Amino acid sequence: MGNLKSKLSENELTIGTWVTINHPAVIEILSSAGFEWITLDIEHSxxxxxxxxxxLGHIQGNGMEGLVRVSKNEEVIIKRVMDAGADGVIVPMVKNREEAQKAVSYVKYPPIGKRGVGLSRAQKYGTDFDGYKEWTNNESVVIAQIEHIEAVNNLEEILTTDGIDGTIVGPYDLSASMGHPGEYHREDVxxxxxxxxxxTQELNKPLGFHVVESEYSELRKRIKQGYxxxxxxxxxxxxxDKAREEMTKFKNEFSL
Structure with missing residues (x-):
């Protein structure tokens, strides 16, 4: 079992990050920080x-697992990123069991899912389809993104959908679905x-959150909350953030 899949199944703490800049140097730099996985965002980049x-080759070559936050819960884009070699997907705007089941079916081959067969990097260009078929049906990671109030109201049915390994809260869109985009510190949010x-804790499932801020204090706060x-x-x-922080110190000292 992959390290991320195993940690999710055991509710162990695991920390990754998000990439939107299309350059392998970004991956190589971030790999030195100790992240266990990186998500490539193709919805908003x-x-x-x-x-x-x-x-994905650079992520995996640097000892991390590679997820892709796909553009939508749609069959073609999900199978394309999986064929490209993703360890799993984060599927946006999953709001109920039916949508969660669709996401799983687009990742897994029959009889579990409905994914079509193609030969690419994931299948070692046709030399190990059987091995990959077994891996993808047993080891691939499917994360439902909770970013709508409807998903919050239907959370139990999403969490108990076979094949869903976990969920991750997208705070910006969740607050937007409640009429206040980006205001995720409001009391109702x-x-x-x-x-x-x-x-999530009642059902003993992994609890996910995207900490947007780059400060450790924000990460620590979410860990203390049980994520x-x-x-x-x-x-x-x-x-x-680092560039602005250091330049602000400079400007304040020299009154620029």
């Missing part, structure tokens, strides 16, 4: 399918998040 395959925590599948910030915040 300019990363295309060709780049997904290239970047906090209440919705607490419902997610309670229901154990955590995406810690993303590439451009790690880059930009």
């Amino acid at each position: 300019a990363i295309n399918i060709e780049s997904v395959q290239n970047l 906090k209440e919705a998040l607490q419902k997610v925590v309670h229901k 154990n599948f955590l995406a810690f910030s993303l590439d451009f915040f790690f880059l930009g």
